[in-house]
Amino acid sequence: xxxxxxxxxxxxxxxxxxxxxxxxxxxxxxxxxxxxxxxxxxxxxxxxxxxxxxxxxxxxxxxxxxxxxxxxxxxxxxxxxxxxxxxxxxxxxxxxxxxxxxxxxxxxxxxxxxxxxxxxxxxxxxxxxxxxxxxxxxxxxxxxxxxxxxxxxxxxxxxxxxxxxxxxxxxxxxxxxxxxxxxxxxxxxxxxxxxxxxxxxxxxxxxxxxxxxxxxxxxxxxxxxxxxxxxxxxxxxxxxxxxxxxxxxxxxxxxxxxxxxxxxxxxxxxxxxxxxxxxxxxxxxxxxxxxxxxxx
Amino acid sequence: xxxxxxxxxxxxxxxxxxxxxxxxxxxxxxxxxxxxxxxxxxxxxxxxxxxxxxxxxxxxxxxxxxxxxxxxxxxxxxxxxxxxxxxxxxxxxxxxxxxxxxxxxxxxxxxxxxxxxxxxxxxxxxxxxxxxxxxxxxxxxxxxxxxxxxxxxxxxxxxxxxxxxxxxxxxxxxxxxxxxxxxxxxxxxxxxxxxxxxxxxxxxxxxxxxxxxxxxxxxxxxxxxxx
Amino acid sequence: xxxxxxxxxxxxxxxxxxxxxxxxxxxxxxxxxxxxxxxxxxxxxxxxxxxxxxxxxxxxxxxxxxxxxxxxxxxxxxxxxxxxxxxxxxxxxxxxxxxxxxxxxxxxxxxxxxxxxxxxxxxxxxxxxxxxxxxxxxxxxxxxxxxxxxxxxxxxxxxxxxxxxxxxxxxxxxxxxxxxxxxxxxxxxxxxxxxxxxxxxxxxxxxxxxxxxxxxxxxxxxxxxxxxxxxxxxxxx
Numbered sequence: 001x002x003x004x005x006x007x008x009x010x011x012x013x014x015x016x017x018x019x020x021x022x023x024x025x026x027x028x029x030x031x032x033x034x035x036x037x038x039x040x041x042x043x044x045x046x047x048x049x050x051x052x053x054x055x056x057x058x059x060x061x062x063x064x065x066x067x068x069x070x071x072x073x074x075x076x077x078x079x080x081x082x083x084x085x086x087x088x089x090x091x092x093x094x095x096x097x098x099x100x101x102x103x104x105x106x107x108x109x110x111x112x113x114x115x116x117x118x119x120x121x122x123x124x125x126x127x128x129x130x131x132x133x134x135x136x137x138x139x140x141x142x143x144x145x146x147x148x149x150x151x152x153x154x155x156x157x158x159x160x161x162x163x164x165x166x167x168x169x170x171x172x173x174x175x176x177x178x179x180x181x182x183x184x185x186x187x188x189x190x191x192x193x194x195x196x197x198x199x200x201x202x203x204x205x206x207x208x209x210x211x212x213x214x215x216x217x218x219x220x221x222x223x224x225x226x227x228x229x230x231x232x233x234x235x236x237x238x239x240x241x242x243x244x245x246x247x248x249x250x251x252x253x254x255x256x257x258x259x260x261x262x263x264x265x266x267x268x269x270x271x272x273x274x275x276x277x278x279x280x281x282x283x284x285x286x287x288x289x290x291x292x293x294x295x296x
Numbered sequence: 297x298x299x300x301x302x303x304x305x306x307x308x309x310x311x312x313x314x315x316x317x318x319x320x321x322x323x324x325x326x327x328x329x330x331x332x333x334x335x336x337x338x339x340x341x342x343x344x345x346x347x348x349x350x351x352x353x354x355x356x357x358x359x360x361x362x363x364x365x366x367x368x369x370x371x372x373x374x375x376x377x378x379x380x381x382x383x384x385x386x387x388x389x390x391x392x393x394x395x396x397x398x399x400x401x402x403x404x405x406x407x408x409x410x411x412x413x414x415x416x417x418x419x420x421x422x423x424x425x426x427x428x429x430x431x432x433x434x435x436x437x438x439x440x441x442x443x444x445x446x447x448x449x450x451x452x453x454x455x456x457x458x459x460x461x462x463x464x465x466x467x468x469x470x471x472x473x474x475x476x477x478x479x480x481x482x483x484x485x486x487x488x489x490x491x492x493x494x495x496x497x498x499x500x501x502x503x504x505x506x507x508x509x510x511x512x513x514x515x516x517x518x519x520x521x522x523x
Numbered sequence: 524x525x526x527x528x529x530x531x532x533x534x535x536x537x538x539x540x541x542x543x544x545x546x547x548x549x550x551x552x553x554x555x556x557x558x559x560x561x562x563x564x565x566x567x568x569x570x571x572x573x574x575x576x577x578x579x580x581x582x583x584x585x586x587x588x589x590x591x592x593x594x595x596x597x598x599x600x601x602x603x604x605x606x607x608x609x610x611x612x613x614x615x616x617x618x619x620x621x622x623x624x625x626x627x628x629x630x631x632x633x634x635x636x637x638x639x640x641x642x643x644x645x646x647x648x649x650x651x652x653x654x655x656x657x658x659x660x661x662x663x664x665x666x667x668x669x670x671x672x673x674x675x676x677x678x679x680x681x682x683x684x685x686x687x688x689x690x691x692x693x694x695x696x697x698x699x700x701x702x703x704x705x706x707x708x709x710x711x712x713x714x715x716x717x718x719x720x721x722x723x724x725x726x727x728x729x730x731x732x733x734x735x736x737x738x739x740x741x742x743x744x745x746x747x748x749x750x751x752x753x754x755x756x757x758x759x760x
Contacts, residue, residue, distance in 0.1 A: 038709070039721055065709040071627070161471065164481035191469045191480045193385060193720050198471070203391060215723075262532035274537035276722040279544045279554060281561075285537045292535035373695045374740030376702040379733030382716055386724050458611055465613035466703070469720075479616045487619065494616030501611035 030247035031059045035072050035081035038065040040282070041130060041212055044271045045085040045263075047286035049238065052259045055296040058252070069094050076120060082241040088125060089232035091115065091239070093171055100171060104129065104233040111237065121245050122237040123256050126263040128212060131234035132172060134160075134224040135209030137199050141222040148225040149180050155205075161188040161198050162208030172208060175230035196221070212265065214273030236263070262293050314488030315495060322489075326475070330496055333474035336392070337461045337500075340399030344456060348404045349449075352411025356445070357437045365412040369405035377402060377466050385470060395467035402463055403456040410452025414445030443516075450512040454505050461501040465494075544727070551727040562715050562728075567735050570711040574698045574743075577633055581640030581693060588641075589648035599649060606642040614639070614703050622707070632704040639700060640693040647689025651682030680755075687751045691744055698740040712736045 032053055036046035043064060050060045063081055066072040069090050075081045091111035092098050098114070101107045104125075112122040134149050141147070144155055152158065166172035167187050176182045188204050195207035196215050206224075211234075215221055238256055245253070267289070274285045290296035319326060355361035380398035388394040418441045426440045442449075468476030478485050478493035485493070543551035555563075592599035617635045625631040655678050663673045705713030712732045719728035 066627075164468070164477060165484045167481070168484040188471050189468065189473070189477050189481070190471050193382075193470050194723060197385060197724055203471075264532055267532040267534055270534045271537070277540070277545060278537065279540035279557075279725075280537050288535045288537050289532070292533040370691075370695055370741060370744050371737070373692065374699055374737045374744070376699040376713075376733065376736050378702045378713060378716060379729065379736060382720055382724070382729045383726075383733060385720075386726050386729070458607070462611050462613050465615055468615075476613065476615065479613060479619075482619060490616055490619050494613055494620075497613050497616070498608060498611040502607065505607065 029058050030244055030252070031061065032083050032244065032248075033061040033063065033081045035063045035066045035075055035084040037069070037072055037084075040272050040276045041210075041268065042085065043282035044268075044275060044286055045236065047282045048259050048263075048290065049083070049085065049256060051283075051286055051290055052255060052295050053252075055290070056251075056255045058255075076239060076241065077118060079241070082244040084239055085236050086111075086239045087130060087234040088122075088237055089131065089171065089234040093169070093232060100229075100232040102229065104235055107233040108235065108237065115239055116242075119243075120239050120241050122239055123245075123253055124260050125235040125237040126260045126268075127235070128263050128265040128268045129233060129235045130210050130212040130268070132162075132166075132231045133209050133211050133216075134176075134206060134226065134231075135195065135199070135216070135221050136206040136224070138219055138222040140205060141224070146224060148227050149176065149182075149230075150227055151224070152182055152185075152206075153180070155184070157184045157186065158205035159186045159188050159203075160206050160208070161190050161195050161204040164189040164191055166208055171230060171232045179228050179230050212268045212272055214269050214277055217269055217273065236260070259290070259295055262289075262295070311487055311491055314486075315491035318485070318488045318492035319496065322492075326478070326493065326496060329473065329475045329478060329493070330500065332472075333461070333464055333476075333497070333500065336395055336399065336467060336472060336474055337457075337464050339392075339396050340460050340464070341403055341453075341457060343396065344400045344403035344407055344460075345453070347400070348408040349411055352408045352449075353415055353437060353442070356412040356415025357433070357441060359416055362412070362416075365409055369409045372401050372405035372408075375401055377463050378469075381466060381470050391471070395464070395470060395472040399460050399464060399467075403460050406452045406455040406459070408452075410455075411445075411449050414448035414452075415441045417448070418444045446515055447512060450508055450515075454508045457504040457508060458501045461504060462497060465497060547723060547726055549726055550730055554727045555731055558728075563731060563735060566710070566712045566715055566732065567739065570698070570701055570736065570739060573629070573632060573636065573701045573704055573711050574694070574739075577636035577697050577701070578640055578690070578694050580633065581637045581644055581697075582690065584637065585641050585644035585648055588645055589652065592645070593649045593652040602645060603649075606645050609638040610642045612638075614700065615706060618703075618707050627707055629708060629710070631707050632701075632710075636697055636701060636704070640697055643693045643696070644686075644689045647685045647692075648682065651685025651689075652678055654685065655681045684751070684755050687747065687754065691747045691751070694743050694747060695740045698736060698743060702736055712739075 032050075034046050034050050036042040046062060046064060050062050053060050063075075066075055066081075066084075069086070072081070072084055072086075073095055076084060088104075088107045088111040089100060091114055092107055093100055096110070096114040098110060101110050108122070108125050115122055134152075144151075146152055146155070160173060160176065162172055167189060168174055170178065173185065173187050176185055188198065188207075190198070190207075195204070195209055196213075198204040199207060199221065209216065209221070209223065211223070216223065238260065240248075240256075271285050271289060274280045275282050287296065352365065355365055377398050380401055381395060384394040384397055388397060415437070422444070423436060423440060426436050431439065464472075464474055465476030465479050467474055468480045475493045475497050479490050479497075482490050539545065541551060541553045542548075544554050588602050592602045614635055617638070618631060621631045621634055625634065659677060659681070660673065663677045668676065701711050702713035702716060704711045705717050712735055715728050715732040719725040719732070722728075
């Protein structure tokens with residue numbers, strides 16, 4: 001889920017520098033400080049929750065572009081933010097360092113258990129999931145005659161591009177090698193630039209793409225079926241601090257859950273496309289979506 | 297072969313100890329990355345030398361093109377490597393040559409300006425005397441001006457080498473490999489890996505600088521054909 | 524509330540970018556018009572500040588170091604080697620080393636940027652001060668000037684061209700390097716570039732932000748040349 005290299009780069013090291021913001025809790029409705037990571041989908045998600053909460057009279061501070069999962073997690077646990085949208089599989093694999101469960105529900109449960117062990121909790125997960133996927137040009141897939149990741153075994157040698165830490169993750173290259181036995185995969189590490197650029201330029205056979213990428217909407221690219229589920233389940237769930245959850249109560253949870261419930265794969269791809277390809281601002285895209293679904 | 301995955305932690309003096317043990321434990325991996333790093337750096341430096349050195353020497357010899365030398369250098373310095381790599385991706389595509397091109401732009405300014413000023417600054421009386429002795433322009437440049445301008449010229453190459461080796465790490469954002477690949481991947485290699493790889497980069501750059509200084513010393517000690 | 528889950532979302536028309544934007548054309552002027560105010564202009568101002576602060580602090584530090592280094596050779600060798608070493612640390616690595624101490628803040632970026640200015644500024648200052656001819660110093664002493672007076676009235680003015688040359692190089696390089704600040708904080712002209720990289724290499728944004736960075740560097744260089752001419756009317760460079 002780290003798409004830009006500074007997300008990757010700054011990794012976990014941040015411990016100092018995140019100061020605890022004094023949250024005003026005296027008001028009837030708690031103040032929400034939303035953080036997001038630094039790529040398109042997160043900008044959109046942040047705006048969706050922000051505008052929906054504001055429409056219900058919550059005061060919302062917005063801190064965008066916090067970087068990697070580890071970093072934004074530190075921001076949450078140190079109280080700099082009290083709300084951020086996270087991918088359940090990332091919580092389990094990267095933050096809790098546990099093995100990926102076999103189903104989406106089990107992943108959500110494990111993620112929630114982990115967050116609750118440290119002063120936070122999860123609200124309801126979205127129907128959409130954004131997981132790493134094994135992508136290639138449809139023309140390449142036809143030429144090679146592959147449909148599932150396992151089919152790649154018959155390809156003598158191929159390249160697989162992805163963000164740098166993909167190399168050592170079981171939910172990525174390591175899983176392809178160890179679980180699918182694709183030892184011949186040669187890794188092309190990328191930070192900051194998109195895998196699609198390499199695929200389009202014919203510089204890599206395949207790469208690590210994300211299921212909500214707007215590029216996957218057409219038929220230009222094909223995602224190979226992950227029969228062994230190495231990529232895990234990555235539904236989004238808002239991580240909120242326990243103090244915010246209890247101060248907000250069920251009214252707060254209802255507002256947030258209503259937004260999450262509408263975020264299907266199609267909706268998320270359409271919004272990502274509106275921002276990344278059509279150059280609409282995340283704020284206006286989120287606003288239009290909420291208005292159309294009577295959430296604002 | 298795959299380095300172990302560590303959770304990166306806060307930087308303490310102990311990180312340096314860890315960094316050295318990272319280098320020790322992953323020697324063959326780092327060796328391979330260093331090889332890629334040097335390949336990229338040498339290609340860029342070589343191309344920059346081929347482009348900038350003859351031009352700088354010739355312009356300096358003719359005492360012309362001060363404006364060209366200075367403005368090419370300013371422009372080269374002003375072009376951020378990130379922008380070059382990003383923009384190069386849209387033209388050259390992903391790969392070795394895109395990163396090389398960005399580094400060439402980085403290396404040209406110091407080589408060009410220093411070569412220009414090295415030759416331009418040679419005492420005109422000496423050059424006149426050589427011309428009076430019947431030396432050809434080519435001989436004057438190669439036998440008189442070049443040896444006298446050598447220190448300044450090599451100083452330029454030295455700066456370019458340090459620049460290129462340190463900046464080649466940025467190539468990692470565009471699949472360039474090299475030691476930058478470790479540096480941008482704290483999640484996999486830990487802070488110790490980042491520091492270890494960065495120490496390798498510094499060592500390479502300082503080694504290159506040292507070699508150039510020694511070359512200069514060896515060259516200037518030799519009794520040159522200075523009249 | 525289970526019925527909510529069942530009801531699929533309505534996906535409205537979000538509006539489309541211009542044909543140029545959607546096809547990622549070479550330079551979409553409509554994008555430029557739409558995003559000058561919310562993206563480029565703030566980034567330009569932030570970039571200017573990041574660079575100006577770095578060069579200002581770097582200049583002050585280098586000056587103090589040069590005062591020590593130019594009279595005492597052993598210090599000079601030590602400071603020179605340190606500046607050399609700082610210069611060789613890749614910026615991406617330096618940021619990561621600093622983040623645990625200074626966080627994802629402007630401070631982290633400034634420390635890195637300042638440390639890269641030191642080499643050029645320091646070396647040029649020391650070379651400039653050393654380049655003052657011995658007979659000129661002798662003459663100054665003969666006129667009864669104190670050491671402080673000699674420094675202020677003779678050495679410093681004569682070293683000025685070299686110092687200003689160093690300042691030009693440091694300024695232009697810093698403005699260029701400041702684009703990597705976006706690795707740490709979403710500020711400066713590097714930020715739109717990284718966003719464009721993430722969004723299918725959106726060419727207009729890369730060109731516009733990159734072009735602004737180059738223009739800023741060249742404008743600063745031009746201003747310094749004018750300043751150089753005004754400050755040292757006796758030399759032409």
